[in-house]
Amino acid sequence: RKEVEQDPGPFNVPEGATVAFNCTYSNSASQSFFWYRQDCRKEPKLLMSVYSSGNEDGRFTAQLNRASQYISLLIRDSKLSDSATYLCVVKRFGGGTSYGKLTFGQGTILTVHP
């Protein structure tokens, strides 16, 4: 089983649609959670961190359920510019270490069309 699993996608949605991505992680020792966005042939860029209480940034809402080891991202009112690959990222620290290991899900491709 992969450490981080995402919806395979791809998602093709019209402008203005609401789309939701899901992600599960297998290691209960995971401590930090993020959604990254990656445009074609570019580097991953942080979209938002994910907190247990849930957090929102404009049209984007992220949720974390530690008991179910489940992370979600909701995008409302999709724009053409939202077209990208969305990567679920989980960070885990080793015992006594001062660095974290980031593990990526396989990514979900979103295409927003006119």
Place this chain on the structure above:
Amino acid sequence: DTEVTQTPKHLVMGMTNKKSLKCEQHMGHRAMYWYKQKAKKPPELMFVYSYEKLSINESVPSRFSPECPNSSLLNLHLHALQPEDSALYLCASSQDSGRTMNTEAFFGQGTRLTVV
């Protein structure tokens, strides 16, 4: 300055060549990473440096040799690579110090490597 700078952006090398990829950050981050990304796949961790010491080597072949000359620089030395090593090589850094552990990573634009 929230930037990680990688050079070169593109590199074509033969299987007998020796080359180096460079990464630089001036955010005072103490953890630096090398990732490899193949087309249509997520980034895969290669190495982690913490406080300039190699902390994780994800069983990477010895033809890849990382080096951290100081807290701002990270190199990846390449020697005798194979065509299947062609990929996007991403450098990243994060704060990850004693008090701030759960911080995001910032990625450089990557070096697109082609081995011929």
